Amino acid sequence: MIAVAVALVGFFGFIIMRVTTPQMTTLFTDLSMEDSSSIIKELDRQAIPYEMRSDGAIIMVPKDRVTRLRMKLAEGGLPKGGGVGYEIFDKSDTLGSTSFVQNINKLRALEGELARTIRAIDRIQAARVHLVLPERPLFSRETPEPSASIVLRVRGALEPQQVRAIRHLVASAVNGLKPQRISIVDETGRLLADGSAADAANGGMTSDERRVNFERRLRGEVESIVSSVVGAGRARVQLSADFDYNKVTQTSDTFDPEGRVLRSSQTREESSTSADNKDGQVTVNNELPGNQRQDNAPSSNRDESKKTEETNNYEISRTTKTEVTEAGRVNRISVAVLVDGTYTKNGKGETVYQARDKEQLDRIAALVRSAIGFDQKRGDHVEVVNLRFAEAPMAQPINEPAGLLGMVQFTKDDIMNLIEMVVMMLLALVVLFMVVRPLVKRILSPEARPQADAPTPALPEPAPAQPAGQNLVPGNAAAQMIDVAQVQGQVHAQSVHRVGELAERNPTETVSIIRQWLTEPA
Numbered sequence: 001m002i003a004v005a006v007a008l009v010g011f012f013g014f015i016i017m018r019v020t021t022p023q024m025t026t027l028f029t030d031l032s033m034e035d036s037s038s039i040i041k042e043l044d045r046q047a048i049p050y051e052m053r054s055d056g057a058i059i060m061v062p063k064d065r066v067t068r069l070r071m072k073l074a075e076g077g078l079p080k081g082g083g084v085g086y087e088i089f090d091k092s093d094t095l096g097s098t099s100f101v102q103n104i105n106k107l108r109a110l111e112g113e114l115a116r117t118i119r120a121i122d123r124i125q126a127a128r129v130h131l132v133l134p135e136r137p138l139f140s141r142e143t144p145e146p147s148a149s150i151v152l153r154v155r156g157a158l159e160p161q162q163v164r165a166i167r168h169l170v171a172s173a174v175n176g177l178k179p180q181r182i183s184i185v186d187e188t189g190r191l192l193a194d195g196s197a198a199d200a201a202n203g204g205m206t207s208d209e210r211r212v213n214f215e216r217r218l219r220g221e222v223e224s225i226v227s228s229v230v231g232a233g234r235a236r237v238q239l240s241a242d243f244d245y246n247k248v249t250q251t252s253d254t255f256d257p258e259g260r261v262l263r264s265s266q267t268r269e270e271s272s273t274s275a276d277n278k279d280g281q282v283t284v285n286n287e288l289p290g291n292q293r294q295d296n297a298p299s300s301n302r303d304e305s306k307k308t309e310e311t312n313n314y315e316i317s318r319t320t321k322t323e324v325t326e327a328g329r330v331n332r333i334s335v336a337v338l339v340d341g342t343y344t345k346n347g348k349g350e351t352v353y354q355a356r357d358k359e360q361l362d363r364i365a366a367l368v369r370s371a372i373g374f375d376q377k378r379g380d381h382v383e384v385v386n387l388r389f390a391e392a393p394m395a396q397p398i399n400e401p402a403g404l405l406g407m408v409q410f411t412k413d414d415i416m417n418l419i420e421m422v423v424m425m426l427l428a429l430v431v432l433f434m435v436v437r438p439l440v441k442r443i444l445s446p447e448a449r450p451q452a453d454a455p456t457p458a459l460p461e462p463a464p465a466q467p468a469g470q471n472l473v474p475g476n477a478a479a480q481m482i483d484v485a486q487v488q489g490q491v492h493a494q495s496v497h498r499v500g501e502l503a504e505r506n507p508t509e510t511v512s513i514i515r516q517w518l519t520e521p522a
Helices: 002-020 033-045 063-075 099-119 160-173 197-201 207-230 358-372 412-443 476-490 493-505 507-519
Strands: 024-028 051-053 058-062 124-132 147-154 182-186 191-193 235-244 248-276 301-325 329-339 342-345 351-354 381-386
Touching: 002 412, 024 033, 024 063, 033 058, 033 063, 058 063, 099 124, 099 160, 147 160, 160 182, 160 191, 207 235, 207 329, 207 358, 329 358, 358 381, 493 507
Parallel strands: 147 182, 329 381
Antiparallel strands: 024 058, 051 058, 124 147, 182 191, 235 329, 248 301, 342 351
16 A cells, blocks of 8 residues: 555656646757856856756756747847857957057957857858958068858758858958959858869859759749749750850951051151352342342342252051950750640540640740740750640649638647656556455445444353363254353343344354354364
């Protein structure tokens, strides 16, 4: 009974503790060791129950207090995200710190803030940023360019647009940093961006990635427009593009002989005059220009000459043209479109397949040509074929719960809690009916109740043993009458009545006493 009582107390104590335990929910996930220790210290200070999972990366708290705790911890700057930011300058003593320490703290703060910003992007679980900001050496005119390296832990895979966004984000936050000077690596060691010149020219994608993205985009457009005609799931599109990744630079000069252009013109005029004097005298008056001879002066002979020269230089018109063809030209596009036919029901209710006519296929081919920018000179090819698919598409309706089940949406946690409560109730009922009920019934049964007021009946003494060889007194009836007379003479009628009641209440003890009498010798 003691063991059963202890087991019952323990069982019901477990049920009460399990029922009264608050429902736990997630407070924060993906925590670093520093953030986890700081949050646990704060929860211990506030005497709030918590649970840790995944080696402290996940902390669980009561569901009714999670919102208030998040606001309280955010007020204290928790979680910090596994790195320090500009709060490193809040409690630092700048009086005794050197410029080297200040520069290191500034670099740490900048790296921490960039890591926090990068973690805000979708699919990024953790980030680590390393910046190299070199200083210009003395007596040097050139300043070394800064660089950066980023390590990411992602959920799934990042798209090329997200990788380029991270590079430009970091480059914009650091003075003098260029996007092509940033390298990005994921947690598996796969290089997402190497920062080479070719990578920067292609927008952060390799040649194969550019081709795959181009094919995926065109395939989606073609499949979308064809599915709108033949139905969803009844068209298959395969597209192949041939790219030319050679970069070509071409320079050409064109001369037009008919188009003459005057380049330069030069005109030159010369004139001279000479005169002969008779007297041969040289005087000032004779040497002066425009001198007038005196009336009485003798006559002289004069010679005058004039010369004009004109030089014109012409040049033929010339056109210089330089063409630069970037890598990634599309040389040829091939498209294969497979469409399913139509399905109708005959008079017997059977599904009958019917092929599409040629006119409809030609219209689909025209739509595909327009979607891919078909160019016959480039050698593009489009093929549309109608064949029956292996299995006819069947639309399966989604059965949504209606009525009360549709209004009450149970979560996984609610269902598990409900199942747990039902199991505990069943166990409690089993213990109650199988253990407690028989025990209580046995305790309260009348046969186990002590009869303090019942006197012990006077039992007749056994007859003395007869010596061997002596015959027994004949006549058992006479002996019985004598015994009854003796008993009636010694015991009152009321005592006999009580003995009868005691025998009725305790038949087992009465039978044992009679059996003992029978086993005793006569």
